Amino acid sequence: MPEFPDLPVRAVLDDVSAALSEHGTAVLVAPPGTGKTTLVPLALAERGARVVVAEPRRLATRAAAERMAALLGEDVGQRVGYSVRGERRRGADTVVEVVTSGLLVRRLQSDPELAGVDVVVLDECHERHLDADLLLALLLDAREGLRPDLRILATSATVASGRAAELLGGAPVLEAKARTFPVRTTYLPPGRGERIESCVARGVRTALAEQDGDVLAFLPGAGEIRRVAGLLDGSDVDVLPLHGRLPHAQQDSALRIGKRRRVVLATAVAESSLTVPGVRAVVDSGLARVSRVDTRRGLSGLATVRVSAAVADQRGGRAGREAPGAVYRCWPEHEHSTLPAYPEPEIRTAELTRLALELACWGTPDGSALTWWDEPPAGPLAAGREVLRGLGALERSGAVTGRGRRMAELGLHPRLARALLDGRETAGTDITAEVVALLDNDALTTETDVVEALARLRRGTAGTDRWRREVRRLRSSVQPHAGTGDAAQVVALAHPERLARRRSAGSPVYLMASGTAVEVPGNSGLQDSEWLAIAVADRAPGSASGTVRLAAPADEALARDAAPALVTTSDEVGWTDGDVRAVRVERLGAITLAERPIREPDPAEVRRALLDGLRAEGLELLHWTDDARRLRQRLGFLRSALGDAWPATDDAALLATADQWLEPELSGARRRSDLRGIPAGSALRRLVPWAEAGRLDELAPDRVEVPSGSRIRVDYQDEQPVLPVKLQEVFGWRDVPRIADGRVPVVLHLLSPAGRAAAVTADLESFWRNGYPQVRADLRGRYPKHPWPEDPAAATPTRRTRRGTGPNG
Structure with missing residues (x-):
């Protein structure tokens, strides 16, 4: 082995090796750029170990292998190799192999003893990707049973290492200090109505004017990178994208010093796993794209969220690796304190169907036999198992079926594996492999129509190499079969619950089988189809309906054929x-x-x-x-x-x-x-x-007989019963009638001869004595033919007038 570069991690290489030899496990905390990803595996191999390094991302996997091979003065595939799904470069002399976490999970499933491996390095474990969390749980289980001699080293760019050390059985924690330079922080929040892409472009121009060296800008995804690149078109610098969907040559270009100043527009891949040389300024959008699931609406995919404070610090730290630098943050300074401390672990937010299949293959469908950093949430995990039962991957008991094992071996999400296995028999092997490769990497296209996207990919435009490799892999993994060549059939097999029918003629709104409404963008040619097989749809926060991002025209016959269970x-x-x-x-x-x-x-x-x-x-x-x-x-x-x-x-x-x-x-x-x-x-x-x-009529009589002999209807509309009766008809009464076994007095509404209210009382004695004289004085002049005796309590009641009666009655 040659002399290693003078990087900070060299100071702890012997300690790392000793800790692994003594304890079998260790945690290494070292910031990005200290050499932990490259020098540590080489040092362990130099001491006779065969090392597998698990990286959370494909881009970091290949970059780490190429960097280590370069340090050895060799090509990749000799002593240092790498493996990602669909691509492998390793040989008989390989002693350090860099793999993606997901691929190592599959290797562990087929060989739980990991024969021939001495040390597994879990790089950047602080990022808490779902595959990495699962890999750690499976490695701990394998080490406890089959491979107690297997050594595990977890590396992290943050100091939050306590939980990792605890999981690894009280592992020693080693730390490599980075040589860093001061970084000046400037906040450049978006203006009123300004899009984040415009704000980032403004930040890049400011950084170019105020700072020497290259600029590294962080954006949530490839779409935002394209738009910012367009806004910077014409600048006297090289504008280079960096994300996992790019061809290898473009990725390598962004990771090399150029002849001119560079602006590297990167996704989260550049946060900790990669070193971008020459950077003196960082422009941070403050956003990241993470996996999210909306179980209620049947939508899952990537969502744009605010980064955590830890991630913001890591991003900004990139500016101070080689000299004093500056970070420009595209959010208000007062909002920085509201950022979450650390990223949300993917296992808490992601759709867990694939995890459920891996657990079933391991023999613990609910994961209860494993030791987790964070246990998978019971609800999403149960939902994932239910999906797998519908796909024929699990028995009702939760045990994996032969079909389920076959699906897991394909290295695809179970829905896509189902589409590949079943689609070849209906649509045909070729079109099925093409569609599945597209759905597994839908960021390859900006088209909304699957058919148009496939046509562009077949023409071999930039960025299609990876798609073509995956198509070849998928074709070779299943038996060839001729079919209808219908792309929608394959989409529908993968996502039957996303089959959708237009709500009304001419409407851009469709109803999915899941019950969620989605809208087709106006610039797509999909509106003419009554039915759609939807591959990708998302929903903006606060929106009642989703938006179709990728779909294929379909019809009712295809829908019935693809989703008979629905x-x-x-x-x-x-x-x-x-x-x-x-x-x-x-x-x-x-x-x-x-x-x-x-x-x-x-x-x-x-x-x-x-x-x-x-x-x-x-x-x-x-x-x-x-x-x-x-x-x-x-x-x-x-x-x-x-x-x-x-x-x-x-x-x-x-x-x-x-x-x-x-x-x-x-x-x-x-x-x-x-x-x-x-x-x-x-x-x-x-x-x-x-x-x-x-007793109904006794307790609540419909009518009550008054002294005149009339039977008057009781009014029960109000809270207390009312008897509306002409005043002359109750002469002789000394008390109001009582009902409900004498508990409730009836309120008398005493009426004038014309039927108008003259008085209201529930106490006749008091009324005759105090109220009646005034009523008599007011009314007897107006109604002279009616009796108005001075002593009504002793007078004769009547319903009629008295002829010849004078005004004094």
Whole structure:
């Protein structure tokens, strides 16, 4: 081995080797640029170990291998090699192999002993990618059982190493100090209405004017990188993109010093796993793209989120590696303190179907037998297992099936593996491999139409090498088969719940089988299709519907063929648009395919629908006579006066018990008009307590006889019963009548001869003595033919006038 470069990690190489020899595990904390990714594996190999380095990203995997090989003065594939899905460069002399975390999980599944491996280095474990967390859990399990001699080194760019050391059995923590230079921080928040791309471009121009050297700008994704590059077009510098979807040559260009000043526009790949030389200024958008799942709407994918404070520090630190530098942050200074301390672990937010399959293959479907950094959330993991059962990958018990193992071996998400295995038999092997390779790397295209995207990829435009390699790999992994060549068929097999039908003619809005509404962008040619097989859709925060990002035109026949498990037929009887609707409906998920009326619907379902109609529109749907309304009021009065032995008759109570007091009348009803024929009064009498039924008229009489002999109807509308009666008819009464077993006095509304209110009283004796004289004085002149005695309590009541009676009565 040659002399290693003079990097900070050299000071702890012997300590790392000793810690692994003594404890079997260790944690190395070293900032980016200290040499931990390259020098540590070479040093361990120099001491006789065969080393596998697990990287969270493909780009970092290849870059690390090439850097180590260069240090040895060799080509990649000799003593240092690398393996990513679909690409491998290693040989018989390889002693250090760099692999992606996901690929090492697959290797561990097929060989739990990791034969021939002495040390596994888990690089950048602080980034908490899902595959890396799973890999750590499986390695710990393998080490406890089959490989107690397997040594594990976890490396991290942050000082939050306590949990990693704990998981590794109290592993010693070693630290390499970086030689860093001061970094000046400037905040350049977006202006009012300014897009983040414009803000970053402004920050880049400021950095070029104020700082020497190259500029490294962090953006959330390839789309934003393209837009910022366009805004910087014409600048007297080399503008270079850097993200995992680029061809190797373009990635390598961004990682080399150029002849002119450079502006490197990078995603999160440049945060810690890669070294970009020559950087003196960093422009940070403050955003990152992470995996998110919206289980309620059936959407999953990448979401743009604010970075954590730890990530912002790592990004800014890139400016101080080689000399004093500057970082320009595209957010207000006062917002910096509100950033989360660390990134959210992917296992807490991602869709977990693939993880569920790996756990089933390992023999612990719920993951309970493993030691986790953070345990997978029970809900998303259960949802993932349910998806796998639908794909035929798991038994009901949770055990993996032969088909499930085959799907896992393909190295794809289980949905894409299902599309590959089943699609070749219908669409054909060639088109299936092409579509699956596109769906697994949908950032390759900006088209919305899968068919157009495939046409561009086939033409071999820039950036298609990786797609072509993956297509070849997928073709070779399954038996060749001719088919229809339909791209939509493959998309639908991968995401049957995203089959979608246009809501109405000419509308850009479609309803997915999952029940989520999505809209097709106006610049796509997909609006002419009634059906779509949607591959990618997302939803902006606060938006009621999603947006289609990638889809293929389809039709109903294809939808039925691709998703037979979603096709159901059911009799639906309900209250719809103001009446009972009974139809036999055929659906594909939430999408209605066909419906026809049911001639003889289930009577119980009709009854339920009628009750729903009553609850939706109110009791006025029934036939209410004046007597029925009065009965309801009388019953309500008795409940208020005598307690719970009498039924409640407010709307809420009557609707809640409608199935009881309306039962016989509902038996023959079929529609809204039948409700109008139900006499509410006779139905209400069923609520009267059986023991008290005979006393209803006694306790709450409909009418009360007054001294004149008239039978006057009692008004129960208000809280206290009222008897409206002409004053002359109650002469001789000394007290008001009392009802409800004498508990409640009736309030008298005493009327003039013309029927107008003259007085209100519940105490006749007091009224005769104090109120009547004034009433008599006010009214006897206006009504001279009516009696107005001075002593009404002793006078004769009457309903008539007295002929010849003078004004003094």
